Each structure stands twice: as structure tokens, then as C-alpha cells.
Amino acid sequence: MTYFFLFLFGLIVGSFLNVVSLRYDPEKNVFDFRNLLGRSHCPSCGATLSWFELVPVLSFLIQRGKCMTCGKKISWQYPLVELASGFVFLLPLYFSNYTLYPLPQTLIESAVWIAVFLTFILIGTIDYRLYLIPDELNISLALLGFFRIASTTFYAQFGEFQGSFIGSYAALFGLRESVILNHLFGALIGASIVGLIILITKGRGMGMGDLKLMAALGVLFGWPDTLFLFIFGTFIGAIVSLALILFQKKNMKSQVPFGPFLIAGTLTLFFFGENLLRAYFSFFNLY
Numbered sequence: 001m002t003y004f005f006l007f008l009f010g011l012i013v014g015s016f017l018n019v020v021s022l023r024y025d026p027e028k029n030v031f032d033f034r035n036l037l038g039r040s041h042c043p044s045c046g047a048t049l050s051w052f053e054l055v056p057v058l059s060f061l062i063q064r065g066k067c068m069t070c071g072k073k074i075s076w077q078y079p080l081v082e083l084a085s086g087f088v089f090l091l092p093l094y095f096s097n098y099t100l101y102p103l104p105q106t107l108i109e110s111a112v113w114i115a116v117f118l119t120f121i122l123i124g125t126i127d128y129r130l131y132l133i134p135d136e137l138n139i140s141l142a143l144l145g146f147f148r149i150a151s152t153t154f155y156a157q158f159g160e161f162q163g164s165f166i167g168s169y170a171a172l173f174g175l176r177e178s179v180i181l182n183h184l185f186g187a188l189i190g191a192s193i194v195g196l197i198i199l200i201t202k203g204r205g206m207g208m209g210d211l212k213l214m215a216a217l218g219v220l221f222g223w224p225d226t227l228f229l230f231i232f233g234t235f236i237g238a239i240v241s242l243a244l245i246l247f248q249k250k251n252m253k254s255q256v257p258f259g260p261f262l263i264a265g266t267l268t269l270f271f272f273g274e275n276l277l278r279a280y281f282s283f284f285n286l287y
């Protein structure tokens with residue numbers, strides 16, 4: 001029952017994130033909430049939306065994805081972001097079932113990751129629309145990373161087999177004596193990989209926003225997780241780009257924002273990292 005209400009609360013937070021994301025103006029700060037004042041309008045006809053057109057997910061379904069006044073299609077971003085945000089608020093379920101943290105740390109980790117995932121939603125949708133990632137969102141991720149380092153240190157939940165989303169495989173990659181050194185090294189590696197790619201491709205493949213995002217993810221995930229989320233993200237990006245070219249939605253020269261792929265790679269690591277590595281290692285009989 002608690003989770004049902006958390007999910008509903010998440011849907012409402014999601015409709016708020018949609019407004020933040022779609023009204024975001026690169027000249028202003030994302031967290032400048034003056035942008036949020038004023039009623040919502042249909043972007044096509046400008047009609048002011050009434051309360052029953054603003055109910056998360058349901059309004060979209062009842063109106064069959066169309067504006068009630070002009071009949072123009074409403075962006076799929078609205079219900080998708082609302083649902084995603086609803087599921088984000090179910091993360092405490094994941095932490096209480098799949099981790100062995102003591103209760104206070106379960107609550108702290110849940111809160112940190114809810115904030116991280118909501119930030120991901122903003123980064124993904126803004127990068128998708130404008131091909132840029134606001135600095136203040138990358139800074140938020142890094143700050144959440146430092147908070148996570150502090151709580152991991154406090155609860156002594158770091159070691160050979162702890163604190164990594166690839167489980168015991170992390171031990172193969174070393175640097176597990178100090179949580180702070182491990183995470184700072186993750187940030188350095190993350191920024192270096194993207195920096196190198198920017199130099200080689202002369203900035204056509206990735207941009208400074210991606211570099212800062214990888215550094216922030218490095219602080220959050222540490223080593224070697226940062227390397228793996230990048231590998232997963234690149235892999236997903238390659239497949240999706242190939243599909244877009246095959247179905248002629250894009251050509252070789254068109255720009256594809258990399259942020260959403262990095263986030264997809266991060267989610268893959270978060271939920272499936274350990275299992276994917278186990279499958280990989282057992283396939284090649286390595287470990």
C-alpha cells in the first residue's frame with residue numbers, strides 16, 4: 001500500500017519534471033523555479049489546460065494522446081516521464097529486497113538513488129531535445145556521489161566485494177582500499193575516455209556535456225563501474241544509431257545526443273551489471 005502511494009506520488013513528480021524539462025531555457029538555471037509559474041498551455045494552440053487535462057498518464061490515455069481543443073498530438077514524453085518517475089519511487093523496494101544494507105543505509109541509498117534517477121530523467125529529456133546537458137544537473141549528480149561516498153564510509157560498506165554494481169568481479173580491477181580514491185579514479189577515467197574521444201573525433205561524437213556527465217557518474221559509481229557503464233552505453237548507442245540509419249530516420253552525418261545512451265548504459269549497469277559480467281565470463285570460461 002505504501003508503495004502504491006509512493007508510485008502515485010512519483011507520477012505527480014513526473015508531471016512536474018515534464019514542465020521543468022520542456023520549459024528549460026539554456027540561458028537560465030534548471031532550478032530557477034520562476035520558469036514553472038503560470039498555467040500549462042497546449043504547445044500547438046495555446047489553450048490553457050484545465051485540471052482534468054493535467055492528471056498524470058490518465059489524461060493522456062482518456063484524450064488518446066490528443067489536445068482536447070485543437071486535436072494535435074501530445075508528445076509521448078508526458079506519459080513516459082510520468083511513468084518512469086512513478087517507478088523511480090519504487091526503488092526502496094529494490095534496496096530492501098536486493099541489498100544487505102542496514103536499515104538507515106537502505107533509506108539513505110534509496111533517497112540518493114531516487115534523486116539520481118530523477119536527475120537522469122531531466123538530463124535525458126533535455127539532451128534529447130536540445131543536445132546539451134545543463135552543468136547544474138551534472139554538478140547535482142557529483143554532489144550526490146560525494147554524499148554516497150560519505151555514507152559508504154560511515155557504514156563501512158566498501159571492500160573487495162562490496163560497493164560495486166558488478167559484485168565480486170570488481171575485485172579483478174583493483175583499487176579497492178579506499179572508497180574516496182576509488183570514486184575519484186572513476187571520475188578521472190570517465191572524463192579521460194570522453195576527452196580522448198572528443199580529441200580524436202574533433203568534437204563530432206561527444207561534447208563537453210558528455211565529459212562532465214561521465215566525470216559526475218565516476219564520482220557516483222567509482223572504478224571499474226564507470227568503465228562498464230560507458231561500455232554498455234556505447235554498445236546501446238551503436239545499436240540504436242545503426243537501427244536509426246537502417247530505417248532512414250537519420251543518416252551517417254546527423255547528430256545523435258549521447259547523454260540518453262550513457263544513462264541507458266548506467267541503468268543497465270545498475271540493474272543487470274553483475275549478471276551480464278557473470279554471463280560474459282562464463283561464456284568464455286574465464287572466471
Ligand SMILES: [Zn+2]
Pocket residue numbers: 042043044045046047067068069070071072
Ligand atoms: Zn491544442
